[in-house]
Amino acid sequence: MRRLLQGLALILLAAALAGCDLIRQSPEYDHLTNVVEQLPFPGKTPGLEAHAVRSSKTVIIHKIAVMPLIARPDQVTGELAQGAAEAVTAEVYARATIIGGWIVLTQAEVEDAMQQFPPSNAADFDQNALALGRKLAVDGVLYGSVHEYRERVGYDYAAQTPAAVAFSLKFVDMKSGQVIWNANFAREQKALTQNVLDLPTFINNSGRWVRAHDLAAQGAKEAIDNLQSKITIEPLLQGQY
Secondary structure (H helix, E strand, O other), X not given: OHHHHHHXXXXXXXXXXXXXXXXXXXXXXXXXXXXXXXXXXXXXXXXXXXXXXXXXXXXXEOEEEEOOOEEOOOOOOOOEOOOHHHHHHHHHHHHHHHHXXXXXXXXXXXXXXXXXXXXXXXXOHHHHHHHHHHHHOOOEEEXXXXXXXXXXXXXXXXXXEOOEEEEEEEEEEOOOOEEEEEEEEEXXXXXXXXXXXXXXXXXXXXXXXXXXXXXXXHHHHHHHHHHHHHOEEOOOXXXXX
């Protein structure tokens, strides 16, 4: 069975690379992507797991701050490339800003406020997030930690070791002082010979092995989109800050 799947993977990849754009535009590709996300498969890489409290939709958000993520290496892998926390923070901030609907304080504003607090670590992270939110007078603070950030070894089409990224995020509602949403993202690109159901990932990336920042951007997009779907965004008025 495994050999059959591996052979099928190679055939599908060859066909995909011959017409990636046409495949991506077809209804069948959308259907395949949905199926892949729903079916279990040995070795399937996990993606985003998110949870929101039942009352999250009653929380009205107008302005948020993105707190710099901290490095918390996984005890098993323990592999964090230099600058990993900063790289994932940048992706989360970029997605939060691009998606719109709410006001996101600039990173400079957040960093200036953070200088008045002790360096964040696992023990005081939640308290620092609350203190930051109160100081900046925002409705919520998005914060978290990076557990794995391994860069790809090799080239676009011949990777010796795939990239891997794992991080967790929390969103605290300043009105209640409670964490109303949290998410965990973990992703390691698999070869099609290991996981044929990862075909949509290879098609989206034209059959290449992605870099760590690609996975971080994917995780940030999925996480922030999920967060916005779980809360109520206050409409922005013209000239309103």
